[in-house]
Amino acid sequence: MINVFSINELAAVAQALRQGEVIAIPTETVYGLAADISQPQAVQKIFELKNRPVNHPLIIHIADKAQLAQYAINIPSYVERLIDAFWPGPLTFVLEKSNAVSDYVTGGQTTVAIRMPQHTTALSLIRQVGTALAAPSANQFGRISPTHYTHVLDEFNGQVKVLNGGACQVGIESTILDVTQQNKCTLLRLGMIEQVDIEKVLGPDICVSTTQKVSKQVSGTLKYHYAPKKPTFLVSHKSLLMQLKEQYRNNLYLLSFSGQWDEQDFLIKKMSQNHIEYAQALYSSLRDADQSTACAIVVEAPERSEKWLGIWDRLSKASAESLEQFCI
Ligand code: TXA
Ligand code: MG
Numbered sequence: 001m002i003n004v005f006s007i008n009e010l011a012a013v014a015q016a017l018r019q020g021e022v023i024a025i026p027t028e029t030v031y032g033l034a035a036d037i038s039q040p041q042a043v044q045k046i047f048e049l050k051n052r053p054v055n056h057p058l059i060i061h062i063a064d065k066a067q068l069a070q071y072a073i074n075i076p077s078y079v080e081r082l083i084d085a086f087w088p089g090p091l092t093f094v095l096e097k098s099n100a101v102s103d104y105v106t107g108g109q110t111t112v113a114i115r116m117p118q119h120t121t122a123l124s125l126i127r128q129v130g131t132a133l134a135a136p137s138a139n140q141f142g143r144i145s146p147t148h149y150t151h152v153l154d155e156f157n158g159q160v161k162v163l164n165g166g167a168c169q170v171g172i173e174s175t176i177l178d179v180t181q182q183n184k185c186t187l188l189r190l191g192m193i194e195q196v197d198i199e200k201v202l203g204p205d206i207c208v209s210t211t212q213k214v215s216k217q218v219s220g221t222l223k224y225h226y227a228p229k230k231p232t233f234l235v236s237h238k239s240l241l242m243q244l245k246e247q248y249r250n251n252l253y254l255l256s257f258s259g260q261w262d263e264q265d266f267l268i269k270k271m272s273q274n275h276i277e278y279a280q281a282l283y284s285s286l287r288d289a290d291q292s293t294a295c296a297i298v299v300e301a302p303e304r305s306e307k308w309l310g311i312w313d314r315l316s317k318a319s320a321e322s323l324e325q326f327c328i
Contacts, residue, residue: 004149005163007121013163014128022046024138024152025125026165027117029090029174029191030145030283031152032061032135033160037105043134044104049160052141057106058134059092059113059174063126071114071132073098076182078206085201088118090174091193105134115174121165137173138162144226144290144318147171147283154287171280172314177208186211190310192279226283226314228290228297231322234315236301244298253294255285257302267294275307282311286318296322 005013005023013023020039024031033049035042037060047054062068065083068075072095079093097112106112114132117123126133137145138152138160146152147168152160175191177198184207187195199208230253235241245252245265254266261268269285272278289297299315302308 003158003161005161007165010125010128014125017129017133022049024160024162025122025135026119026163026168027122028119028168029170029172030147030168031138031149033138034133034135036129037101037132037134040104046134046136049156050136050141055107057109057113058136059115060105060132060134061122061126062114062116062132063123065116067132068114071098071101071112072096076179078202079179081201082198086193088116088123090170090191091115092174092176094176094178094180094188096180111180113176119165142225142227144228144283144286145173151287169280171282172310190313192310194306194309196306225317227318227321228286230290231296232299232319233296233322234299234301234319241298244296248295251295253289253292253297255289255299257300267292275311278302279311282314
């Protein structure tokens with residue numbers, strides 16, 4: 001396919017990015033819509049393609065730990081421990097930006113979100129480009145992130161070039177941690193790296209808190225996000241599932257967790273009871289459900305322990321709008 005690059009074509013992709021093109025790239029979490037951060041027009045094109053408000057800051061990706069000091073300043077000493085434990089990997093730091101990061105990348109904010117992805121192809125690409133790559137998730141603003149190159153093609157009707165790096169292994173977006181303070185840090189977005197994992201590394205001296213604040217600047221914290229086009233319901237009780245089944249005249253797509261439902265009653269995707277496998281499959285399952293003939297999507301609520309919180313966050317946001325309509 002003309003708009004799909006294979007990993008053998010990495011040098012060509014790197015060159016295109018250096019020349020100011022926007023290309024979707026794989027990471028271990030989700031595919032990102034990438035541009036060289038030193039190219040204002042390329043960065044602007046990301047906003048246009050995503051229909052993203054220009055004051056929403058972009059996350060940037062680096063390939064070496066040493067590059068962090070190039071793009072961020074006043075880095076608290078405890079960050080090094082987190083880097084040793086979690087990089088490369090699905091943990092993003094929000095830090096004060098250096099002058100090497102322009103305002104058009106951060107939406108005018110004085111901070112920048114940075115991570116080093118755990119994906120060999122992405123890392124080699126960033127090294128070949130030579131500068132950090134801005135890369136928000138490669139989906140239309142507010143929609144489900146892509147975890148396969150075909151999702152990117154669907155999302156932009158084949159109009160965006162994409163580097164095929166296989167299926168994303170983590171499956172939901174990185175955990176975002178604000179580390180702008182010297183003696184405490186704040187989780188801005190939940191992900192597969194959990195609060196307890198971070199606390200274990202930091203020990204009792206550094207307080208780790210979470211924010212429930214809905215910020216306009218962090219699109220992942222908006223209430224409606226990661227949403228399929230079809231009405232989507234997150235359902236904990238059998239009775240509500242039955243009510244929906246009746247309302248949608250048996251035409252539902254069910255992401256089943258308990259495994260107790262029958263294929264006669266629903267279009268069904270059986271989800272794993274393991275949180276890592278569940279996250280890996282979540283977005284592609286929601287996309288399949290969205291493209292099915294069903295009128296609505298029902299997600300049977302998974303377990304609610306700590307390691308499922310990142311998944312719960314995405315499910316709650318994907319279903320927030322429909323639930324409100326349902327309750328009215
Ligand atoms: O796993 C990920 O983080 C993926 C892959 C491609 O790396 N990227 C991703 O990008 O999810 P995006 O733009 O969809 O989500 C990044 C989030 C956005 O909600 C953005 O608002 C927030 O990070 N963000 C970026 N810069 C920020 C900053 N300076 N302060 C606070 N939040 C920031
Ligand atoms: Mg996103």
